[in-house]
Amino acid sequence: xxxxxxxYKEDRGHLKQCIDSINAxxxxxxxxxxxxxxxxxxxxxxxxxxxxxxxxxxxxxDDDWLPSDSLWNLINGIGDSSWVIGNVWQxxxxxxxxxxxxxxxxxxxxxxxxxxxGSTLYRKDMLDVIGGMDETxxxxxxxxxxxxxxSLGYAPAYIDKEVYNYRMWSGGKSVIYRKKxxxxxxxxxxxxxxxxxx
Numbered sequence: 001x002x003x004x005x006x007x008y009k010e011d012r013g014h015l016k017q018c019i020d021s022i023n024a025x026x027x028x029x030x031x032x033x034x035x036x037x038x039x040x041x042x043x044x045x046x047x048x049x050x051x052x053x054x055x056x057x058x059x060x061x062d063d064d065w066l067p068s069d070s071l072w073n074l075i076n077g078i079g080d081s082s083w084v085i086g087n088v089w090q091x092x093x094x095x096x097x098x099x100x101x102x103x104x105x106x107x108x109x110x111x112x113x114x115x116x117x118g119s120t121l122y123r124k125d126m127l128d129v130i131g132g133m134d135e136t137x138x139x140x141x142x143x144x145x146x147x148x149x150x151s152l153g154y155a156p157a158y159i160d161k162e163v164y165n166y167r168m169w170s171g172g173k174s175v176i177y178r179k180k181x182x183x184x185x186x187x188x189x190x191x192x193x194x195x196x197x198x
Contacts, residue, residue: 002030002071003052003124007044008062009036014167021065021165027072030054042133042141049124049132057122063167064118070163074121077159082126083149085156086119086163099166104158106150109143110196113189115156117142118164126154137192139185144192151196 004022008015022032035048045059056075060066067089078084088099101114109115130148133141150156 001054002027002056002058002075002121003033003048003054004030004058004060004071005033005035005045005048005052006060006062007035007041007048009038009044012063014063014065018060018062018065021068022060024068025066025071026069027075030058030071040135040138042135042137045141046132046135049127052124055124057124057127058120059117060164061118065165065167067162067165069161071121073159073161073163077157077161078121078123079157081157082154083120083122083156084159085115086159086161088116088119089162089165090168091165092168098162100160101158104156106147106196109150110147110193113143113146115142115146116164116166117145118166120156137188140189140192143189144195147192147196 006018006022019032022030031052031054033048033051035044037044037047049057056078058071058074074084074086077086085101085104090097090099099116101116103109103114126149130145130152134144137144
């Protein structure tokens with residue numbers, strides 16, 4: 001079973017589309033966990049992880065949504081790996097485009113982060129080993145988690161399929177941080193990188 005976690009503080013206007021897209025999945029062996037609190041993304045994600053009963057974990061942000069065959073493609077693509085990543089439809093005011101991770105290895109991602117958590121499926125036992133997300137972080141959470149996973153020798157599988165719709169809009173966290181807190185975020189990411197420098 002796949003445990004699909006939706007972590008959020010409040011409905012920013014897109015939650016229904018997000019939940020509807022999960023409930024419309026062609027792959028039916030899943031549970032939906034809505035993790036809502038005033039906490040951070042890592043705190044809400046980790047709460048959902050502790051509730052999860054599935055062998056696999058999928059996270060969906062409340063302002064994004066899934067193609068109907070997302071879970072099917074991911075579960076069939078993971079094979080013997082501990083995690084699998086696919087492609088992302090980047091949705092914005094400009095024409096949408098498909099984002100494909102250009103590299104999947106530790107060294108490349110350490111210097112040029114390329115992996116999107118939304119397009120990823122994880123085995124729960126692997127996330128339990130690493131302790132989920134670092135709750136001290138307020139940005140770069142995925143960057144840190146994926147570096148930790150890869151530093152322990154877990155290599156991702158890859159499927160060349162679109163498995164996530166990522167909404168780029170003015171209320172999105174990544175857009176807000178990039179516009180208003182660029183230098184701060186740059187410094188925070190540098191601190192994360194320092195953790196994994198050999």
